[in-house]
Amino acid sequence: MNKLNIAITADLHLGTPFSFAGASQAKELGEFQIKSLLELCRYCKNHDIEFLFIAGDLFDRINIEEALLRKVQQSFLLCPKTEVVIVPGNHDPYFPDSYWDDERWPSHVHIVTNKHYFKEWKQQKLRVYSEPFTTQSSDTSLVDTLSPEIDSRFINILLMHGDLLQAGDRSRYNPIPKEWLATSEIDLAVLGHWHTATEVIQLNKKTAFIYPGVLMGRGFDELGDKGFYAGTIMKSSELYDSRHLAKIRLNFIPLSQIKFFKQTLNLRIEEEESLDEAFQDSLVRRILQKAQNISGNIKRDAFYFQLTGYTAFAPDREYISFALKDAFAHFQLDDFTRRSIHLERYVNEGNLRAQIAKDCLLLNDFLSQEKPVKDQENFWKRYLPKDFLEISPAKRKDIFDRAVEKLFSLMDRGDG
Ligand SMILES: [Mn+2]
Structure with missing residues (x-):
């Protein structure tokens, strides 16, 4: 039996600019990638x-800083x-005099720079076939024939960056x-480009493939645990041993560098503090608490x-972000909350707004009835669209609430 210890990864995208983060955080995220x-x-x-x-896509771009290389x-x-x-993948294609040709790559690092790449490790009985990207895209398959032909006494690996698709897609x-891969007699196709990991998928008895996914998430579209397979x-x-089918056992190894999480915090007016400042602080606390429930080490998370x-006060994004800026490796906040209008607050003002508030309360009351009182129904029918x-x-209530919100926020702005 020939047995090899292997590890596989792809799509590291080193040198990603992380433009969604501020300069210092972007730098830090770049350092996490190297780590x-x-x-x-x-x-x-x-x-x-x-x-x-x-x-493939070890690097994010064809121009990278010397220090990164x-x-x-x-x-x-x-x-x-x-x-x-x-x-090399579509983000870091090979071309002459690129960083792939740099002479300082260690001797145990083998870079696929030529078409129909083939390398054999006799002692380990391993053969590797590969095809590099040489431009930033290729709408035809980079691989057609395998040369030399597959020798099933070896472990045969195909290393490729690209989209595994049905013929014609x-x-x-x-x-x-x-279909081509399924008849190739390759033992394992190690593939890159899909950023979501697939684990080992057996196409048939002889051939399997795997997309290891990204080594580290790079944004809020690459959430949770990331890592490599080993x-x-x-x-x-x-040659004629019935056990000549490869046995592949690969485990996902999560990495401890930064993870990305996306969360929703749904707020209700009843839970709120009565002072704006206290409200903002309570949001800071709740965000922290929710994050800590999800991850044990939020300082390393984005x-x-x-x-x-519904909230009485508008969340102050700037204040909250500032308060939390050192709690996370990176933090982003979006506010989709709506103001709840307390109509009762206005009814004693003795002005036009008070009258409108009273009418709105009556309408609200009517709309909340499961079975509307006939008299009331007849009354409101005169005022409401058919x-x-x-x-x-539910939909009716939502339309009503939004209209009230809009109306009263306009009147608030105009000071009654
Ligand atoms: Mn790619």
Whole structure:
């Protein structure tokens, strides 16, 4: 039996600008990315990983800072006994004199720079086939024939960046026909480009594929645990051995660097403080509490909160964000709350607004009745649009509330 310890990852997108964050936080997020790579390399060393496959988009762009390139090259020095194979993806395509041609890449790092890439590790009975991106898109499949032909005594890996699709489906990013892969006799296709992980998926008895997903989330569209896959691939090297099908055991290894979370905090007026300032502080507390319930280490997390529901005061985004700026690695807040109008507050004013408030209270009362009193119905029918009473009660109430909100906020602004 031939057994290899392998790790796989893709789509690190190192050098992402993180433009949604402020300058200092963007820098910090970039450092988290490098730390993720360091963590991965340390894992490879500590777990005797023999091969690390990186399935494209290691870098986010074709122009990166020299310092970043050096850091990445040096990261791999942490695992000198791991053979690292990297294929360029659509974000970091290979072209002559690009960073891929830099002479300082460690010797155990193998970069796929030529078409029909093939490399064999005789002793480990491993063969790797790959095709690099050489431009930023490719609407035809980068792979057609495998050369040399598959020798099933080896463990055969296909390392590719692209879209695994049904024949005829279109993609600008290297559409890899599923049907082709299923007949390729490749043991494992290690694929990049899909940012969501798939685990190992067996296409048939002989061939499996996996998209490891991103190594680290980069925004609020890549939520929760991210990481890489590691484990073993096993195969008998006897040609006619019935066990010559590969056995693949890969586990998801979450990384401890930054995670992204998206949360909604629904507010109700009854729970509120009676003072604006106390209200803002209570929001700060509630956001913190909710975040802490979700994650054990919020200083390392990025949280996006959406506030919804009814409140008496408008949440002060600036105040809340300032109060929380050191609590999280990154924090974003959006306010979708609505003001609740207390009509009773206005009825004793003795002005036109008081009269309108009284009418609104009466209408509200009428709209809240399950079975409207006939007299009242006849009365309101004269004032309401014909179809209004045919709308569902919940929808009706919502329209009414919004109208009252609008009306009274306009009158408030005009000081009555
Ligand atoms: Mn990509």
